[in-house]
Amino acid sequence: MRYKAVVFDFFGTLTVASPPAERVAAITAVAEAIGAPPEEFRTLWWQTWPERCVGAMGDFATALADVAGRLGVPASAAQIAAATEIRRTGERTFRGLRHDAVSTLRTLREWNVNTALISDCTDELPDEWSTVEVAPYVQVPVFSFTARLKKPDPRIFALACEGLGVEPADCLFVGDGGSDELAGATAAGMTAVRVLDEGTEHHRFEPVEWSGPRIASLSEVLDLVSTP
Numbered sequence: 001m002r003y004k005a006v007v008f009d010f011f012g013t014l015t016v017a018s019p020p021a022e023r024v025a026a027i028t029a030v031a032e033a034i035g036a037p038p039e040e041f042r043t044l045w046w047q048t049w050p051e052r053c054v055g056a057m058g059d060f061a062t063a064l065a066d067v068a069g070r071l072g073v074p075a076s077a078a079q080i081a082a083a084t085e086i087r088r089t090g091e092r093t094f095r096g097l098r099h100d101a102v103s104t105l106r107t108l109r110e111w112n113v114n115t116a117l118i119s120d121c122t123d124e125l126p127d128e129w130s131t132v133e134v135a136p137y138v139q140v141p142v143f144s145f146t147a148r149l150k151k152p153d154p155r156i157f158a159l160a161c162e163g164l165g166v167e168p169a170d171c172l173f174v175g176d177g178g179s180d181e182l183a184g185a186t187a188a189g190m191t192a193v194r195v196l197d198e199g200t201e202h203h204r205f206e207p208v209e210w211s212g213p214r215i216a217s218l219s220e221v222l223d224l225v226s227t228p
Contacts (some may be wrong), residue, residue, distance in 0.1 A: 001024045003225050005114035005166045006222065007105070007190065009175035010125070014134055014218070015116075016102045017176065017197045026090035028187040033083035034068050034075035044070060052122050053144045059123045060084055077079055085093035091124045095132060113225055116140040116160040120150045120179050140164050152184020163190075177208030186212070193224065 024042065031041035044067055048057060057063035061084045068075040073085075110116055117138045118126060128141040129135050140163035142156060142167055149156040161168050168189030175181040177194050185192040193213045215221065 001111065001113060001225055002227055003113065003172040003191070004170040005116065005161075005164050005172070006108055006221060006225060007116045007160050007173045007175075007185070007217075008105075008169050009117055009178070009181055010119035010121070011119055012176035012197065013174060013176055013195055014097055014105075015094065015097055017098050026087075026094075029086050029090065030064070030083045033086050034064065034073055034079045036068060036071055036073045036075070040071055041067065041073075050150065053120050054148050054150050055123075055145045056148075060087055061124075062191075088124055088128075092128070095125075097133060098218055100217055100219040101134055102137070104221055105134050107222055108225065109137050111225070114139055114164040114166060116142065116164055118142045118144075118151065118156055118160050118173075118181075120144040151179040151181040151221075152187070154184065154188040157185055157188035157190060172221070172224060174215075174218070177210050182208075182210050182212060195221075 005171055027045055028038045028044050030039040048063065048067060049201055051057050052063050057066055061080050064083055065075065077171070115138050115156040115186060117140070119142070121143055124143050126146050127142075135141070140160055142159050142163070145155065145167055147156055149159070155170065157173070161171060166201035171190040173190040173192045174195055175185070175192070176197060182192040182194055193210065193215055194210050195215050195218060215224070
């Protein structure tokens with residue numbers, strides 16, 4: 001095999017990219033549940049992403065109470081609890097897998113190719129990871145929320161390699177390009193490839209700058225791994 005391990009991003013890579021409008025609607029529903037002005041709430045919520053995804057603001061409920069306080073919104077414990085459940089339910093809808101995600105990961109494991117995951121996320125994904133269909137095929141899941149690191153910090157890529165017991169040079173990193181992850185993986189010593197969105201680029205919040213290799217589907221990872 002050309003690589004000893006494959007490290008995957010999660011959102012937009014193993015999953016189908018979610019249209020921005022759906023993300024906006026989901027966070028608007030949270031704002032409305034605590035009685036916050038939706039536009040002001042969304043702006044501050046997204047501004048706090050770098051802190052929230054490394055656990056610096058605690059879990060979702062704690063972060064939500066913090067943001068509500070900054071906005072001067074007197075959200076009650078019951079409102080926070082209701083909004084937290086809305087968030088959890090909404091996040092599950094964004095975990096729809098690409099059609100070839102399970103088959104690709106299963107084949108890699110059958111080939112004894114190590115697999116890891118690096119995802120920038122808040123507490124919902126690590127809490128419910130065992131319920132995700134690809135979880136049994138991922139040996140080392142690394143979540144920014146629990147690692148207290150986010151991409152493109154080279155240390156988060158090192159955590160995946162250390163967990164698998166492989167050198168970065170022996171790893172293929174597969175991602176859709178968010179969080180500057182492709183450049184980050186390359187800087188960490190991995191070979192990076194971008195998997196294109198299923199559909200169109202309008203599913204992205206921001207364009208991806210990447211001149212390196214691209215693939216149109218996850219199943220093409222198998223060719224990259226098996227080609228000498």
